[in-house]
Amino acid sequence: MIAFLAKRLAVGFATLLASSVIVFFVLEVLPGDPARIMLGMNASPETLAALRLEMGLDRPIPIRYLDWIMGLAIGDFGRSYTYSSTVMDLILERLGVSLPLAVIALTLSTLIAIPVGVFAAARRGRAADTITMGAAQVGVAIPNFWFALLLIYVFAVGLRLVPAGGFPGWGETLADNWQALKALILPAVALALPQAAILARVTRSAMVDVMGEDYIRTARAKGMPHRTVLWRHALRNALIPVLTIMGLQFAFLLAGTIIIENVFYLPGLGRLIFQAIIQRDLIVVEGVLMLLVATIILINLAVDICYALIDPRLRLSR
Amino acid sequence: MSLLEIENLSLSIGDVPILKNIELSIAPGEVMGIVGESGSGKSLTALAIMKLLPEGTMARGRVTFDGIDILSAPEPSMCRLRGDDIGMVFQEPMTALNPVKTIGEQVAEGIRWHTGARRADAEKRARAMLDRVGLPESKVPLSRYPHELSGGQRQRVVIAIACALRPKLLIADEPTTALDVVLQAQILELLRDLVQENRMSLLLISHDLAVVAEMADRITIMRRGAVIETGDTTRVLTRQAHPYTRQLAEASAHVPARAAAAAPPAAEPLLEVRDVVRDYPLRRRSLLARPGKFRAVDGVSFSLRAGQSIALVGRSGCGKSTLARMILALDRPTSGTIRFMGEDIATRANDALRPARRNMQVVFQDPYGSFNPRHKAERLVAEPLHLLDEPLSKAERRTLVAETLEQVGLSAADMDKYPHEFSGGQRQRLSIARAIITKPKLIIADEPVSALDVSIRAQILDLFADLNARLNLAYLFITHDLTAARAITDTVLVMHEGRIVETGPTETVLRHPASDVARTLVAAAPNLAQALETRQRRLANAEGSFGLPFDPHTS
Numbered sequence: 001m002i003a004f005l006a007k008r009l010a011v012g013f014a015t016l017l018a019s020s021v022i023v024f025f026v027l028e029v030l031p032g033d034p035a036r037i038m039l040g041m042n043a044s045p046e047t048l049a050a051l052r053l054e055m056g057l058d059r060p061i062p063i064r065y066l067d068w069i070m071g072l073a074i075g076d077f078g079r080s081y082t083y084s085s086t087v088m089d090l091i092l093e094r095l096g097v098s099l100p101l102a103v104i105a106l107t108l109s110t111l112i113a114i115p116v117g118v119f120a121a122a123r124r125g126r127a128a129d130t131i132t133m134g135a136a137q138v139g140v141a142i143p144n145f146w147f148a149l150l151l152i153y154v155f156a157v158g159l160r161l162v163p164a165g166g167f168p169g170w171g172e173t174l175a176d177n178w179q180a181l182k183a184l185i186l187p188a189v190a191l192a193l194p195q196a197a198i199l200a201r202v203t204r205s206a207m208v209d210v211m212g213e214d215y216i217r218t219a220r221a222k223g224m225p226h227r228t229v230l231w232r233h234a235l236r237n238a239l240i241p242v243l244t245i246m247g248l249q250f251a252f253l254l255a256g257t258i259i260i261e262n263v264f265y266l267p268g269l270g271r272l273i274f275q276a277i278i279q280r281d282l283i284v285v286e287g288v289l290m291l292l293v294a295t296i297i298l299i300n301l302a303v304d305i306c307y308a309l310i311d312p313r314l315r316l317s318r
Numbered sequence: 319m320s321l322l323e324i325e326n327l328s329l330s331i332g333d334v335p336i337l338k339n340i341e342l343s344i345a346p347g348e349v350m351g352i353v354g355e356s357g358s359g360k361s362l363t364a365l366a367i368m369k370l371l372p373e374g375t376m377a378r379g380r381v382t383f384d385g386i387d388i389l390s391a392p393e394p395s396m397c398r399l400r401g402d403d404i405g406m407v408f409q410e411p412m413t414a415l416n417p418v419k420t421i422g423e424q425v426a427e428g429i430r431w432h433t434g435a436r437r438a439d440a441e442k443r444a445r446a447m448l449d450r451v452g453l454p455e456s457k458v459p460l461s462r463y464p465h466e467l468s469g470g471q472r473q474r475v476v477i478a479i480a481c482a483l484r485p486k487l488l489i490a491d492e493p494t495t496a497l498d499v500v501l502q503a504q505i506l507e508l509l510r511d512l513v514q515e516n517r518m519s520l521l522l523i524s525h526d527l528a529v530v531a532e533m534a535d536r537i538t539i540m541r542r543g544a545v546i547e548t549g550d551t552t553r554v555l556t557r558q559a560h561p562y563t564r565q566l567a568e569a570s571a572h573v574p575a576r577a578a579a580a581a582p583p584a585a586e587p588l589l590e591v592r593d594v595v596r597d598y599p600l601r602r603r604s605l606l607a608r609p610g611k612f613r614a615v616d617g618v619s620f621s622l623r624a625g626q627s628i629a630l631v632g633r634s635g636c637g638k639s640t641l642a643r644m645i646l647a648l649d650r651p652t653s654g655t656i657r658f659m660g661e662d663i664a665t666r667a668n669d670a671l672r673p674a675r676r677n678m679q680v681v682f683q684d685p686y687g688s689f690n691p692r693h694k695a696e697r698l699v700a701e702p703l704h705l706l707d708e709p710l711s712k713a714e715r716r717t718l719v720a721e722t723l724e725q726v727g728l729s730a731a732d733m734d735k736y737p738h739e740f741s742g743g744q745r746q747r748l749s750i751a752r753a754i755i756t757k758p759k760l761i762i763a764d765e766p767v768s769a770l771d772v773s774i775r776a777q778i779l780d781l782f783a784d785l786n787a788r789l790n791l792a793y794l795f796i797t798h799d800l801t802a803a804r805a806i807t808d809t810v811l812v813m814h815e816g817r818i819v820e821t822g823p824t825e826t827v828l829r830h831p832a833s834d835v836a837r838t839l840v841a842a843a844p845n846l847a848q849a850l851e852t853r854q855r856r857l858a859n860a861e862g863s864f865g866l867p868f869d870p871h872t873s
Contacts, residue, residue: 125373214413220370221408222428222479223401225393236418311418312463 008304012297019293020072024065027282033057034081034280055081068286077287082279087287090272097167097261098269101184101191102253108192109199110246114235116196117203117242122230124208133204139197148190148263155186162186165265187264191257195249202245206238213237239310247303251296255288320382321346321486321519322367327379329362329371329543336362338544340379344487349513349520351534351551353527353566355771356742359543360523364489367521368406369396384486402432405480407509409492411473415464421448421475422460429482447478451508469634470501477508484516491523498634498798503842506533525771527570528844531555531853539563552853555846565773570846572776573805574783586660587621588759588792589645594618594654594664596640614640615651616816624759627786627793629803629824631839632813638796641813642762645794646680647671659759676705679753683765685745689737696733699723699751706756718755725788726751726781743774750781760792767802779805800843804828812836 035051036043052058056067071078077087120132156164167183170176210216211234219229258270269288276284308315320343329337337359344350352360365371367381369388381388384403386395400406408414415424425444429435435443441460448458451474464472473493480488490509494502510533513520524530530537531551538548539562547560558564596615615637622628632638643649645656647663656664663674679702682688689698699719703710710718720730726747732740740748746766753761763782767775783806785791795807803810803824810827812820814835820827831837 214408214410215416217370218408218414218424218476218479219416219427221368221400221406223397223399223431224427225397228431233416233419237416313417313465 004308005301005305008301012301015297016290016294020069020290021065023286023289023293024068025061027286028061028064032280034282037280038081068283072290077290078283080276080281080284082276082281083284087284090284091269091287091291094267094269094272096170097184097266098254098257100181101188101257101266101268102250104184104188105191105195105253106246106250108188109196109249112192112196113199114203114242116200118207118230118235120200120204121207121211121234122226124211129204133201136197136200139193140201142194144190144194145259145263147193148187148260151186151190152263165263167264167266183264183266187257187260187266190260190263191253195253199242199245199249203238203242206241207234210234210237236310240307243303243306243310247299250299251292254295255292320344321348321384322521323380323382324363324367325380325382327363327366327377327381329359329366329378330376331372331374336375336543337366340540340543340545342538342545342548344519344521346486346519347513347517348536349510349522349534351530351537352521352523352540353525353530353537354540355525355773357542358540360540361491363540364406364491364521364523367487367489368400368404370400398432401428401480401485402483403485404487404489405483405485407473407476407480407488407490407493409495411469411476411496414476415472417464420461420463421458421467422462425460425475425478425482428479432483444478444482447482448475450512451475451478451481452504453478470497470505473497473501473505474508477505477512481512481516481518485518487519487521488513489521489523492525493522494529495525499800499842499844500633500838502529502844509533526844527555527566527772528846528849531846531849532844539566552850552857555850556854567846569772569776571801572772572779574776574780587657588624588626588659589622589794590655590657591621591641591645592619592655592657594641594644594651594656596637596644596649597652613816615644617654618813618816618818619654620811620818620821622760622792622794625786625790625792626809627795627807629795629797629807629810630813631797631800631803631810632835633798633839636813637816638813639764642680642764642794642796646678646762647674672705672707676702676756677758678760678762679756679758681746681749681753681761681763681766683769685742685749685769686737688749689745691737693736694733695719695723695735695737695740695748698737699733699748699755701752702756719751722751722755723748725754725785727777741774742770743777746770746774746778747781750778750785754785754789754791757789758791760794762794762796764796765798766795768797768799775802782806798839800828800839812839 035048035055035057039048039051049058056064068078075088077091079086080090083090116132116136120129123129152164155161162182162185168176168179170180207230211230216229216233219233220226224232255269255273257268258274260266261268261271273285273288275281276288322342322344324340324342327337327340328335340359340363342350342352342363352363354360362371362375366377367383367388369391371377377389379389383399386399388396391399415421422441422444425447426437426440429440429443430437433440445455445460448460449455453471453474458467458471464475467475477493488509493509494505497505506529509520509522512518520533522530522533534551536549537551537554539546539554539560541562546562547554554563555567558567594615595613595617597611597613600610600612618641620628630638630641640649644651644664645658647666651664654664655662658674658678661674663671666674696716696719699722700715703715703718716733719733723730723732728744728747728751737745737748766782767778770778779802782793786793786806793807795803797803807824810822810824811818812827812833812835820831820833820836827836828840831840
């Protein structure tokens with residue numbers, strides 16, 4: 001197991017290095033000079049040259065890459081061109097919103113999806129199955145911003161249970177943190193619903209496959225009731241595809257949530273990267289991208305470890 | 319009084335009738351055999367007793383087990399019955415166990431469920447049961463997972479699960495069909511002992527008349543969802559009163575009429591295998607240790623002349639399929655040479671193998687799995703034609719496919735059908751057509767008849783014999799089934815742990831096996847005539863001491 005982890009970490013590190021090259025060079029080669037965007041179209045060539053010199057943009061690209069990558073190695077992501085702050089601080093601040101949001105959304109979606117999927121699989125072909133899977137189909141199809149607006153209308157405007165948008169920030173006291181958490185509830189629900197719908201469908205089809213396996217018949221022949229067989233024998237075997245989808249969903253929830261962030265005025269990673277791209281704040285874009293690559297590598301590693309925990313056949317073979 | 323009484327049982331799925339008025343009874347301690355070809359309804363009869371029928375199945379009639387009316391029993395009382403009073407063993411040991419649970423958990427689970435025993439007690443009983451079925455603690459601890467066991471060991475675990483609570487009735491549905499003959503003999507012996515020890519009744523389902531003849535007190539022959547004949551095993555099988563019973567018995571001992579090994583020894587052998595070795599690397603034990611190796615094929619040499627037919631027999635895992643893969647140039651030997659039509663194929667590049675591949679084709683065990691279900695027969699059979707140097711025109715290709723289909727006993731019109739429109743036997747004909755379309759000199763057949771019903775098996779064996787005579791095809795027959803080997807080969811190679819341990823004319827080796835391996839194989843092979851002889855001898859002894867045997871079931 002330790003050898004397996006060491007090998008996977010080494011591969012992950014190599015992947016990270018390779019993606020850093022791609023991220024950096026692609027962004028630097030794309031047209032659009034950050035210095036010119038900062039100064040506007042009417043700036044004089046001298047001012048531009050001076051700013052380029054100050055930002056280090058006059059140096060050759062490979063040198064700048066080395067400089068950047070050495071910085072990353074010691075946790076220095078550089079300074080943003082547009083915000084008067086280091087990239088690291090920006091990312092950490094935004095992660096304070098995006099990470100809890102992603103975790104809450106994924107937890108919600110899993111808690112909904114797995115029971116629903118198992119329920120539908122157990123009643124395959126009957127009315128309950130058709131209705132739940134029809135509902136899941138609707139859940140996949142609904143645009144999440146529309147669902148978010150509906151949630152705001154009902155729970156924030158109508159019932160006044162939670163704020164309609166904005167994020168007060170995490171605080172010192174319990175009350176502060178409760179307020180912050182409350183601000184994340186609606187966005188998390190809005191994000192979780194379509195994910196839950198997808199995950200429920202995956203769970204159902206994996207369960208239906210597993211229920212046709214010979215060992216399910218063996219378990220039934222032992223005298224185990226249908227329900228017990230479902231949860232004790234089938235679910236664990238059906239979890240592999242479910243976990244794969246969950247890994248992909250977590251990566252998406254961390255940075256692909258710009259629409260929901262905009263609907264709820266949340267300062268998350270999605271908006272940070274969006275604004276940075278518009279403003280050619282390349283160093284921020286690069287920093288966030290590297291963080292996402294690293295996260296995805298770690299998620300995949302975690303998913304692989306979970307595979308091995310679930311299925312003993314995957315433990316020794318790698 | 320009978321333990322199990324099936325009266326007038328009919329099953330249907332939708333409007334399609336599956337079982338028709340089945341009558342069957344089993345007395346306590348009795349072994350009842352059900353014999354029938356695939357689709358005869360024997361498995362569904364078993365599932366009806368367990369009330370584990372597929373969804374949408376309608377059952378009528380009466381199934382009484384130990385005074386309980388099964389068909390009208392509510393699910394919770396069926397759950398109490400299954401695994402406690404009725405145990406079941408299935409055909410496919412490789413998939414019958416849950417891959418993510420240890421065998422200890424899986425054996426103990428039923429014990430805990432039915433007796434309410436604590437985990438530790440249940441595991442103790444599970445341990446004892448596994449010891450009893452031949453899986454001692456030292457070799458197979460409870461913490462093993464199914465994938466760490468061999469097929470035979472897994473089937474023992476399944477038997478342990480089924481017998482853990484000493485059921486009154488054990489149902490075994492083709493329990494040995496997926497195993498090689500030696501394992502089959504061991505598993506059957508285990509079942510027989512367990513049944514006797516615990517005075518269980520056994521319902522043994524098999525397509526193999528010989529297996530049932532060895533095991534069963536009484537036999538029921540089924541065909542197309544109906545009972546054809548039932549009665550005392552010896553009586554049914556010696557009298558063969560019903561034509562279908564006779565047909566089954568003849569088919570299972572069928573030997574095609576074939577001309578004796580004709581071709582005089584040619585100067586140049588068609589295939590020559592010299593000192594072939596194949597090693598597979600094992601997993602490293604640590605980063606620094608050198609990986610060990612597993613020798614699958616160990617110094618094998620033999621040669622095959624044009625038109626000659628050789629059987630390669632051995633138990634599963636003996637290396638026969640690895641050897642076949644190397645002869646087919648799908649895998650390369652670690653050392654040694656393989657010469658086909660005078661050319662060394664072991665070292666050739668893939669492109670240079672085209673002439674060899676054209677002259678050497680393969681027939682696999684599972685006819686269905688070896689066809690792409692979305693292609694029509696024409697395309698499937700024409701597949702090897704890409705090996706020709708000159709591509710054929712569309713019309714030429716159709717003519718050739720039509721000719722080939724007729725050669726294997728299909729018709730030219732079958733060309734436009736899809737694989738699922740053929741029966742199992744026809745599909746095997748289709749794969750033989752695919753193999754002979756390039757007019758090869760050698761056919762390698764990997765267990766070509768072991769997935770087929772006896773009557774179809776006999777027809778396919780005839781076809782092989784016929785093609786051998788007409789096209790002067792040479793065969794390398796890979797099998798663990800000695801009757802099939804006897805039917806169509808002149809020479810037999812017995813393989814064990816990667817080595818050829820015995821070679822000789824097929825009849826001689828099978829009649830007077832010299833090596834232990836060959837002796838074990840021959841002794842384990844089920845044999846209808848022998849089984850009946852033993853039975854009659856036993857019966858004669860019994861008559862001597864008790865007078866005429868009283869058999870309440872034969873009418």
